[in-house]
Amino acid sequence: MAGPMKMRATLGGGFTDVRVLMTHPMTTAQSGQPLHFIQNITVKQNGKTVIEAQISQAVSRNPVFTFRIQGGAKGDKIEVSWLDNKGETNSIETAVA
Amino acid sequence: MKRLVFLLVALPLCAAAQDAKKAIEKYQQMLSEGSPAELWELEGETLWKKPQGPKNASLEKCDLGLGAGKVEGAYARLPRWFKDTDKVQDLESRLLTCMTGLQGRSLKDATARLFGNADRPSEMEYLVAYIVGQSRGHKMAAPVGHAKERASYELGKKIFFYRAGAWDFSCASCHGEADKRIRMQDLPVLSEPAGAQKAYTSWPAYRVSNSQLKTMQWRINDCYRQMRFPEPEFASEATIALTHYLAVTAAGAPYRGPGTKR
Numbered sequence: 001m002a003g004p005m006k007m008r009a010t011l012g013g014g015f016t017d018v019r020v021l022m023t024h025p026m027t028t029a030q031s032g033q034p035l036h037f038i039q040n041i042t043v044k045q046n047g048k049t050v051i052e053a054q055i056s057q058a059v060s061r062n063p064v065f066t067f068r069i070q071g072g073a074k075g076d077k078i079e080v081s082w083l084d085n086k087g088e089t090n091s092i093e094t095a096v097a
Numbered sequence: 098m099k100r101l102v103f104l105l106v107a108l109p110l111c112a113a114a115q116d117a118k119k120a121i122e123k124y125q126q127m128l129s130e131g132s133p134a135e136l137w138e139l140e141g142e143t144l145w146k147k148p149q150g151p152k153n154a155s156l157e158k159c160d161l162g163l164g165a166g167k168v169e170g171a172y173a174r175l176p177r178w179f180k181d182t183d184k185v186q187d188l189e190s191r192l193l194t195c196m197t198g199l200q201g202r203s204l205k206d207a208t209a210r211l212f213g214n215a216d217r218p219s220e221m222e223y224l225v226a227y228i229v230g231q232s233r234g235h236k237m238a239a240p241v242g243h244a245k246e247r248a249s250y251e252l253g254k255k256i257f258f259y260r261a262g263a264w265d266f267s268c269a270s271c272h273g274e275a276d277k278r279i280r281m282q283d284l285p286v287l288s289e290p291a292g293a294q295k296a297y298t299s300w301p302a303y304r305v306s307n308s309q310l311k312t313m314q315w316r317i318n319d320c321y322r323q324m325r326f327p328e329p330e331f332a333s334e335a336t337i338a339l340t341h342y343l344a345v346t347a348a349g350a351p352y353r354g355p356g357t358k359r
Contacts, residue, residue: 003136003140004136004139004140004143005136006135006136006139019130019131021131021132021133021135021136022136023133023136023140025215025216060305060308061215061308062133062136062308064131064132064133066131
């Protein structure tokens with residue numbers, strides 16, 4: 001089971017800033033263990049996909065990401081989800097403060 | 098003339114050192130803005146509320162010094178003397194008391210895995226992260242009113258300056274005077290309030306280089322390893338006393354942890 005995620009979304013200067021923490025081992029090929037890393041990250045604003053990211057093994061364990069979305073309003077629903085190479089997934093939702 | 102040459106050489110070196118220090122400070126600030134320590138806090142809160150052990154009880158009624166179940170601000174007032182155990186206890190030893198008492202677990206079970214690793218952090222590390230996080234912003238105020246608290250503080254102070262081991266080191270060998278460092282890590286003077294406040298309020302901490310949350314008991318344990326001492330016992334009178342000495346020296350500063358380290 002995937003560990004917790006934590007997210008904060010704030011409005012300022014005409015932008016929505018999203019900061020999200022993820023629990024993930026991000027195991028690389030160098031470790032000798034089976035590869036296990038997040039491949040896709042999707043950010044949705046009120047149900048509409050605004051960012052689709054493909055990331056590689058070159059990201060730390062328990063990564064932190066920040067995204068900046070143009071515009072937005074207080075109370076907007078922001079959802080961030082990830083999908084890893086084993087098909088595991090997790091997501092978190094928050095309202096813009 | 099000699100002095101002039103020295104100055105000319107020394108100035109650019111100082112500037113470089115200043116730049117490096119600034120860069121390190123910026124890096125530390127960036128780390129703390131999005132610290133995975135927050136994930137440990139979340140997991141710890143879940144564990145705090147999870148019924149476990151033969152009594153199938155959670156730790157929610159654990160008394161950390163401010164009354165049963167009161168977590169907010171509790172860590173800032175530890176270590177302290179507890180009436181029920183008649184001992185001065187730090188956070189980790191108090192948690193062991195609650196695990197064995199409230200949950201009915203054996204000490205062997207409660208201490209089976211005190212230090213975790215990146216793949217599998219320990220219950221203790223999660224719980225500590227949650228509890229210390231509930232003292233953010235609270236001023237450090239470990240008490241010394243009780244005779245046993247004063248004795249613990251004095252013992253900790255003595256241990257801090259006690260030289261022994263293969264290298265004849267004491268804590269003060271590295272943390273007793275200004276401008277010492279290990280590689281690029283500046284070492285705080287822990288016997289002075291300014292140094293103790295800066296360091297103690299940022300521990301326990303998440304270590305980015307090994308993706309783990311480290312407890313204060315671990316910090317002391319590893320200092321002893323670095324000094325080539327025999328390994329101190331987890332939550333022993335000595336490690337609690339040393340923590341107590343540091344906590345009292347750091348009194349008055351707001352708690353900022355759990356911190357994030359390189």
